[in-house]
Amino acid sequence: MADQSRMTLLLVSRFWRRGLLLACLLLTAPAWSADILLTAAEDSAGVRAFTQALAQQRPEDQVSFTPLKQLPAPSHLPASTRLILLDLPGLDWRLQDAQGPPTLVLRISRLQARQRLGNSHPAKISLLWSDPPLERQLRLIANILPQARRVGVLYGVDSEFLLRELIQFAKPMGLEIMPQPWDNTSDSRPLQTLFKNSDVLLGLDDPQLYNPKTVKNLLLSSYAQQLPLVGPNAGFVRAGSLASTYSDQSDWLAVLDRLLDQPPASWPSTLYPQYFKVVGNPQVARSLGIEQVDEIAVAARLAEGEQRP
Structure with missing residues (x-):
């Protein structure tokens, strides 16, 4: 009888140990894989x-x-x-x-x-x-060019729909959007008109306006007027604009990692990446007599501002 009791206790003990091991494995293993x-x-x-x-x-x-x-x-x-x-x-x-x-x-x-x-x-x-979010680009201007108030914006048929959103974002920042249509990129007169009425230019990510054919005219004209151009993207900063926000591969991977942890039903219909960086062109800043952009510090300030309610 005692032997049977000991055998029963041994079996129960093994059962609980195996059950505990299985529970631990379940807790440490991923809940699902996609x-x-x-x-x-x-x-x-x-x-x-x-x-x-x-x-x-x-x-x-x-x-x-x-x-x-x-x-x-x-x-x-x-x-x-x-x-x-x-x-x-x-x-x-x-x-x-x-x-x-x-x-x-x-x-x-x-x-x-x-x-x-x-x-x-x-x-x-x-x-x-x-493309960089418009509000983030405007906040970049407010951070690196605090004296600027009039933001000149060239637009075309494809990008005109962005103007209402730009004006809406600019108003609380004390900025005024100065829109200028540029239907014929071979005609420099719209540029000259815009330069006279602006403190800074904000480039929209519109390839009809900002492309290899227009870059020389745009940048030389802005230098001649001592008027900085912000945006439209990181590539244009390398070509000669002052600064822009952008998201690189590591930022996109972080965004995807967060989304893929969620059920697809909760994915947003549209999304700007939460993670981003700032790039500046020191040579352009020097030629315009502007303080060089501290890329890390400015990006941190912009990110902190976006995290506030």
Whole structure:
């Protein structure tokens, strides 16, 4: 009888130890793993590097890249797939099928989305904007050029819709938007008109206005008038504008990591990246007699301002 009791106690003890071990394993293991599929029309080294970086960041998930031409129709992908589009051809492919899986679209600007979607927004598609947020760019101006009040803005047919939003953001900051249409980029007269009425220029991410053909005229004219140009993006700062905010690969990976931790039903329809940096051009600052932009300090001040209610 005593032997039977000891055997029973031993079996119960083993059962509880195994149960405890299983519970520990369940607590330490990820609650779920996701099938994350990235795609683009071009299978480039940069795309592969981005996919690898995301896979390293999310080892519990299945992260893969497949060129767009090798994919079936979106509705033929498993509904549980989390789809990440890395270029505009990918978006065009996804828009052909309303039944596709939940989708995050990277590297798309406000103008590009408007040209493809108008004012509509398809279900299960989240657009992550590539152009710097207008409010953040205005706050950058207020930080690095505190004496500036009149913000000159060139706009075209494609970017005119951004003006109302700009004016709305500028007013609480004590800034005045001075809009100027530039329908013919070979005509410099609109530039001269704008320069006379502005303290600083804010470049919109409109490729019809800011491109390799117009950059020389824009920058030489701004230098001649001693008028700084902010934006429209980090690439233009390298070409000769004063400063801009931007988000790099590490910032986008952080944004994706946060979104992929959430159920797709909670993904926002549109989103500017929360994480960003500031880039300045010291040579331009010196030529304009402006204090060099402290990129880290300015970015920290802007981020702190955005975190306040």
